[in-house]
Every structure is written in structure tokens, then in C-alpha cells.
Amino acid sequence: MTEIIINDKLLHLRNDHVSYVICLLEGGIPAHMYFGKRISGINPAAILRHYDLPADGSFSMQGCSLDHVPHEYPAFGLGDLREGAVSVRQQDGTRSVDLRVTATEVIDGKPALPGLPATFGDNAKTLLLHMKDMLIGLEVTLSYTLFDDVAGVMRNVSFRNASDADLVIERAYSLCLELPDSRYDLITLSGAWSREREMIRRPLTMGEQGVSSLKGATSLHNSNMLFLARPETTEEQGEAIGAALVYSGNFTAQVHVDSHRYSRAFLGLNDVDFQWTMKPGETFTTPEAVTVYSDKGLGGMSAQFHRVCAEHLVRGKYAKAPRPILLNNWEATYFGFNEEKLLKIARTAADVGVELFVLDDGWFGKRDNDTTSLGDWFVDTAKLPDGMKHLSDQVHAMGLKFGLWFEPEMISPVSKLYEAHPDWAIHIPGREPVQQRSQLTLDLSREDVQDFVYEAVAQHLREDGIDYVKWDMNRNFSNIGSAQLPADRQKELPHRYMLGLYRVLERLVNDFPEVLFESCSSGGGRFDMGMLHYMPQTWTSDNTDALCRCQIQYSTSLVFPPFAMGSHVSAVPNHQTGRITPIETRGNVAMSGCFGYELDLNTLSAEELDKVRGQIARIKGLRSTLLYGDFHRLLSPYEGNDTAWITVSKDQNEAVFMLTRALAKSFTYAPLIKLRGLAADKTYTVAETGESYTGDELMNLGLSVKLPWGDAASVSLTLKANA
Numbered sequence: 001m002t003e004i005i006i007n008d009k010l011l012h013l014r015n016d017h018v019s020y021v022i023c024l025l026e027g028g029i030p031a032h033m034y035f036g037k038r039i040s041g042i043n044p045a046a047i048l049r050h051y052d053l054p055a056d057g058s059f060s061m062q063g064c065s066l067d068h069v070p071h072e073y074p075a076f077g078l079g080d081l082r083e084g085a086v087s088v089r090q091q092d093g094t095r096s097v098d099l100r101v102t103a104t105e106v107i108d109g110k111p112a113l114p115g116l117p118a119t120f121g122d123n124a125k126t127l128l129l130h131m132k133d134m135l136i137g138l139e140v141t142l143s144y145t146l147f148d149d150v151a152g153v154m155r156n157v158s159f160r161n162a163s164d165a166d167l168v169i170e171r172a173y174s175l176c177l178e179l180p181d182s183r184y185d186l187i188t189l190s191g192a193w194s195r196e197r198e199m200i201r202r203p204l205t206m207g208e209q210g211v212s213s214l215k216g217a218t219s220l221h222n223s224n225m226l227f228l229a230r231p232e233t234t235e236e237q238g239e240a241i242g243a244a245l246v247y248s249g250n251f252t253a254q255v256h257v258d259s260h261r262y263s264r265a266f267l268g269l270n271d272v273d274f275q276w277t278m279k280p281g282e283t284f285t286t287p288e289a290v291t292v293y294s295d296k297g298l299g300g301m302s303a304q305f306h307r308v309c310a311e312h313l314v315r316g317k318y319a320k321a322p323r324p325i326l327l328n329n330w331e332a333t334y335f336g337f338n339e340e341k342l343l344k345i346a347r348t349a350a351d352v353g354v355e356l357f358v359l360d361d362g363w364f365g366k367r368d369n370d371t372t373s374l375g376d377w378f379v380d381t382a383k384l385p386d387g388m389k390h391l392s393d394q395v396h397a398m399g400l401k402f403g404l405w406f407e408p409e410m411i412s413p414v415s416k417l418y419e420a421h422p423d424w425a426i427h428i429p430g431r432e433p434v435q436q437r438s439q440l441t442l443d444l445s446r447e448d449v450q451d452f453v454y455e456a457v458a459q460h461l462r463e464d465g466i467d468y469v470k471w472d473m474n475r476n477f478s479n480i481g482s483a484q485l486p487a488d489r490q491k492e493l494p495h496r497y498m499l500g501l502y503r504v505l506e507r508l509v510n511d512f513p514e515v516l517f518e519s520c521s522s523g524g525g526r527f528d529m530g531m532l533h534y535m536p537q538t539w540t541s542d543n544t545d546a547l548c549r550c551q552i553q554y555s556t557s558l559v560f561p562p563f564a565m566g567s568h569v570s571a572v573p574n575h576q577t578g579r580i581t582p583i584e585t586r587g588n589v590a591m592s593g594c595f596g597y598e599l600d601l602n603t604l605s606a607e608e609l610d611k612v613r614g615q616i617a618r619i620k621g622l623r624s625t626l627l628y629g630d631f632h633r634l635l636s637p638y639e640g641n642d643t644a645w646i647t648v649s650k651d652q653n654e655a656v657f658m659l660t661r662a663l664a665k666s667f668t669y670a671p672l673i674k675l676r677g678l679a680a681d682k683t684y685t686v687a688e689t690g691e692s693y694t695g696d697e698l699m700n701l702g703l704s705v706k707l708p709w710g711d712a713a714s715v716s717l718t719l720k721a722n723a
């Protein structure tokens with residue numbers, strides 16, 4: 001149960017798992033005391049003594065050294081000389097703010113964030129720390145929510161201009177977390193197209209470190225999250241803190257270590273291309289930051305993130321429902337299809353048990369390659385002469401659901417839409433727009449553009465029998481300018497874009513609750529908690545090579561559970577790497593996610609097709625465990641030749657284990673792998689071998705697994721608890 005205990009100046013938020021403690025210093029400056037495993041109480045003297053250095057001439061006010069104390073929401077420029085979390089420009093051009101707590105408020109549950117994705121849930125309590133800068137009339141409220149079932153704190157900040165002059169927010173991070181030492185490794189997920197979210201771990205060091213994005217999206221290159229693990233922390237043991245932003249645009253995730261080895265972590269909107277003018281009476285709300293704590297290693301940290309995603313973030317019909325096994329035609333045909341070709345692929349898919357046929361890029365305008373037509377969301381009758389409904393009817397008649405690809409945030413310069421509305425693109429007047437994939441980004445900060453984008457998709461959802469939407473976004477921001485915003489608000493564009501996108505998505509998911517949405521951005525370029533609030537699954541990467549996917553899915557699972565990850569079996573040689581891997585391996589790796597195929601099944605041999613049939617039948621039987629069970633990483637592809645993981649059903653009666661070895665080795669023993677998450681006192685039978693083991697044996701001694709011959713060899717085993 002969550003409780004928020006307010007004892008004079010001490011505010012202690014805790015549930016069964018964690019404590020978060022704030023102390024109000026003289027004058028109402030909120031100082032951070034503690035975030036970690038639940039404790040019964042705290043004496044702030046100790047932590048303040050730790051920070052209170054001998055007089056060194058540092059700035060002080062009312063007896064405390066502002067440059068040393070751990071702040072909840074520090075502002076640069078009034079005695080704390082470190083970088084702050086907030087900066088607000090005033091009429092006279094100065095930017096310092098002095099925020100003092102004026103009131104504390106405790107509420108049941110968790111308030112929604114206006115226009116932003118956010119966690120939700122009734123089993124929660126929220127502390128609101130109301131602060132004010134008396135000189136300039138700025139009100140700032142820090143919000144902290146604890147859910148009963150999560151070892152973590154959900155935070156965000158809201159601003160209100162209570163003055164009679166404009167106030168311009170220049171920085172408004174969602175999270176500042178002060179840590180009393182720097183003995184941590186910083187882990188980030190960084191990569192590029194087709195190798196998203198490589199796990200990078202390095203010791204924290206003096207100075208500033210972190211990752212960010214200015215690409216207008218979370219990006220393929222860095223994820224909007226950071227993890228701090230003790231150097232000795234492993235997958236199973238040790239302390240780890242994770243923070244992730246519920247947002248999908250520009251961000252910064254930084255840790256600053258100062259000369260006394262205190263660490264200050266920041267997460268929030270990237271202020272390089274951000275500012276926000278608040279007129280008198282107006283408000284501004286930051287995105288939410290999810291912060292979790294684990295004393296059971298990175299595995300324990302992931303379990304908390306997975307719970308947040310499953311119980312407090314994902315919504316709608318498919319939040320906990322089986323996700324349909326799909327076949328997507330992209331790598332099967334690219335742009336070169338017609339109705340007959342598609343139906344041939346769909347027929348075979350239906351025959352082997354696929355449940356959803358997805359038509360990818362190329363069905364609209366005159367899109368025979370990627371140089372035209374984005375924005376012209378009407379069916380290309382050269383490819384589909386009888387229209388989309390005709391195709392979807394035939395697909396439905398095969399017993400399949402029907403899905404369609406859109407990239408609605410984009411506009412091709414070669415399109416009817418661009419001819420009609422060149423000013424709808426993000427652009428700088430007079431400058432030749434820089435193109436990426438021959439396309440520009442629509443200016444979603446504009447309401448008319450938002451309404452166009454909504455209608456472009458909604459019309460097809462209303463008329464064409466669409467059960468699934470793949471919502472793609474394949475371009476970064478450049479030439480950043482909006483034809484509608486005044487000069488002094490151009491820096492609001494990146495965030496206004498996100499608010500516009502969220503408005504469109506909120507309308508669509510509410511108006512079409514039966515439709516399953518999958519988010520995509522050149523693969524996993526916008527794999528974040530923001531998009532997950534609207535779309536329960538994300539295309540993890542354009543790279544479908546089974547060995548690459550071992551890495552990508554392993555590190556993606558640091559935050560995201562299997563039900564969030566789209567993962568498909570594709571053709572060999574693989575279209576991204578040229579590698580040939582067995583169909584079993586491709587299936588084993590893909591099945592720990594939202595499973596599907598990304599190839600023309602008609603090109604497979606009869607024997608392979610039989611295997612596909614077998615894969616599908618098996619996955620259908622195990623689907624609720626595979627998607628919604630507890631996922632445990634066992635062997636890391638970042639540390640060796642083998643990847644292993646296991647998903648265990650919530651009742652611990654069923655588990656699916658996977659081992660994949662990248663390169664074959666000669667004359668080597670069968671690896672003995674300690675499993676996790678099973679019930680110690682249950683006996684499990686491995687369906688494929690008939691062997692039985694107790695849970696405690698499997699978790700303490702391990703399971704020895706014989707791999708097939710050859711490179712990219714893989715085994716997937718089903719464990720069932722004996723009745």
C-alpha cells in the first residue's frame with residue numbers, strides 16, 4: 001500500500017517496495033533525501049551533513065550551501081552553480097528562478113496530464129509539491145506518484161504563469177534525481193538504423209555524460225532513458241535505478257558528476273530546440289518521467305518497467321489480448337505488387353494459420369518507389385483497380401484480419417498534397433528543404449494539418465474494413481520552421497509537433513477502439529513509452545536477422561516487455577545482413593514478441609512451410625505466456641556467443657525457454673543454463689524431451705541444452721508444471 005507521510009518538513013512517500021524522501025529546508029527549498037529500497041524513516045541530519053562541506057566560500061542562503069545540497073528541482077543562477085532543471089526568462093531578460101514550497105497536497109490516484117501520454121491507475125497516491133517564485137509570480141508544481149505495485153516514482157512538473165507579464169520557459173526537465181555518490185555505471189541504449197538500442201555500459205565519471213535527441217523523435221540513435229547500476233550490479237543482483245521518459249520527441253538524458261562526486265541525473269525535453277511562452281494565467285506541463293528502483297539487478301529493474309508498461313501505460317482492447325499472428329508483405333514484394341500477388345501471399349498465409357494480413361507501403365498515390373505520394377492517401381488503382389475495400393473483403397473472406405500501412409506525418413514534395421499545401425511542410429521560407437528519403441515532415445503543430453492527418457487515416461478505417469494500422473514515421477526534423485508560428489514561438493515547434501501528434505493519436509484510438517495500432521519509425525526509431533500509450537506494440541527494428549534480433553530484443557527488454565515488441569520471421573538470405581539462418585532460429589527468436597512473418601510464404605519449400613505451420617500452432621498455444629508472462633534475460637549476446645531468455649506465465653505453470661548460439665563450436669559441451677522465475681517447489685516437464693525437473697533444480701543447477709549443428713543454432717523448449 002502506498003502512503004505519503006508528512007511530518008513537519010519531512011515528506012516520505014513509500015509503498016511496499018520503495019521510499020522517496022524529500023526535506024523542506026529553511027525557506028521552503030525542497031531537498032532530495034533518498035530514493036531506494038523502502039525504509040522506515042530517515043533522519044535528514046545525516047544526509048545534509050554528507051552534503052554540507054566545510055565552508056569553502058560557496059553560496060549560502062539561510063544557513064544552507066545551495067551549491068551543495070541535493071535539490072528536488074534545481075534552478076541555475078541563484079547560488080546553485082551546477083546545471084539546473086529549470087530556467088524561465090522574464091520580461092527583463094533574466095532567467096533565474098527561486099522556487100519555494102508554498103503548500104503540499106496529497107491526492108488519491110494519479111491525475112492525467114493534459115494532452116500528453118502518461119501512466120494511469122487507481123492504486124496510487126500522488127504528492128503535489130506546490131512552489132512559487134514570489135518575485136516573478138511563477139508557480140511550479142512537482143508531482144510524484146507511487147503505484148502500490150511498482151518499485152518506482154512517476155514524476156512530472158507543471159508550470160503556471162501567475163504574473164501579469166509573459167514568462168518564457170527555456171528549460172523544464174521532467175526529472176532531476178540527485179544521488180549522494182557517483183559509484184555507478186551509466187547504461188544507455190544507443191544505435192542506428194537496423195541496429196537499434198545497443199546496450200552501452202560505462203562507469204560514471206567526473207563531468208557531464210548522457211544521450212539526447214534533436215531529431216524530432218526519440219530516434220534510432222538514442223533512447224529516452226538512462227539506467228544507473230552499481231559497478232558490481234549484474235542481471236540478478238545489485239542496485240539499479242532506471243528512468244524513462246513518457247514522450248516521443250527531442251529529449252535529453254544526462255548525468256552530471258561534480259567535483260565532490262555527487263551525481264545529478266536529468267531527464268526531459270531537450271532545451272536546445274525548445275522554449276515555451278506562457279501568457280499570464282497560462283500553464284505548461286512537462287512529459288512524465290518513470291523512475292524505478294531495483295536491488296535485484298537489471299532483471300529486477302526490467303520487471304518494474306514491464307509492470308509499468310503492462311498495468312499503467314498500455315490501453316485499449318489489445319492491452320492484454322492475444323496479438324494476431326501477422327504476415328506483412330513489405331519484404332515479400334516491396335513496392336511491386338498488385339491485388340493478385342497480394343491475395344496469393346494472403347492465401348498461403350491463411351492456410352498455415354496466420355491471422356492478419358498487412359499491406360505495407362506502396363498502395364496509395366503513385367508510389368512505385370519511395371520518392372513520391374506521401375500525403376496522397378487514396379488508393380492507387382493501377383495496383384488495386386477495385387479499391388481497398390475489395391481487397392480487404394477478399395482477405396477477410398479467407399478468415400484473415402486486414403491491416404494497412406500509413407506514414408501519415410509525412411509529405412512527399414512530389415504529391416498532390418504538396419501542390420495544394422506546400423506550407424504544410426515543416427520548412428524555412430526561402431531555404432531549399434533538405435530531404436530525407438525524398439520526403440518532408442508535415443507541420444503537426446498546426447490544427448488544420450492535425451485534422452487532415454486524422455481524416456486521412458480515419459476515412460480508410462471507416463470505409464475499408466481495416467483491423468490493424470502500422471503507423472510509420474521515417475524522417476528526422478530539419479529546416480525547422482512553421483509557417484503558422486510567430487517568430488518568437490518558432491522554438492516551440494518540436495514540442496507543439498508532439499502535442500499535435502498525440503492529439504491525433506488520442507482521437508484515433510478513441511474513435512476506432514477495435515483497431516490494433518503498431519508504431520514504427522524506420523524500425524524502432526520511436527520505441528518509447530509515449531507511443532506505447534497509444535499503440536500497444538512497436539516494430540522493434542527493420543533488421544529481422546535472427547542473430548541481430550537477439551541483441552536488439554535483449555536490450556529492448558531492459559524497459560519493454562515482449563507484448564510491446566513486433567518481431568517477425570523473414571526470408572534468407574536476410575535482407576539487412578545477407579545471413580542465412582535456419583527457420584527454427586528465426587521463429588524461436590521472433591516468438592518472444594508480437595509474432596509474424598515478413599516474407600512470401602510461397603517461396604518456401606514444402607518442408608519449411610510445414611515448419612511454419614508448426615511454429616504458428618505452437619505459438620497460438622503459448623501466446624499468453626509468451627506475450628504476458630514474466631520475461632527473464634539469461635545469457636547476454638553482448639557478453640558472449642549465446643543468447644538465452646525465458647518467459648514464465650504469471651501462475652508459474654508454463655514457461656518458454658530460448659537459447660540461440662551465434663557461431664558453432666566444435667567439441668564443446670551442452671551449456672548448463674540457470675533458469676529464472678520458476679516456482680522452486682513445482683516439477684516441470686519439458687514438452688519436447690519429456691524430461692522432468694524441479695523448479696529449484698532448474699534455477700540453481702540449471703538446464704543443460706543440446707544445440708543443433710551449425711551456426712545460428714537455436715532451441716526453444718516448453719516447460720509445463722506437473723499437475
Ligand code: GLA
Binds near residue numbers: 330539
Ligand atoms: C520503414 C519501415 C518498414 C517499411 C518501410 C516501408 O522503413 O520501418 O518496416 O514499412 O518503411 O517504406
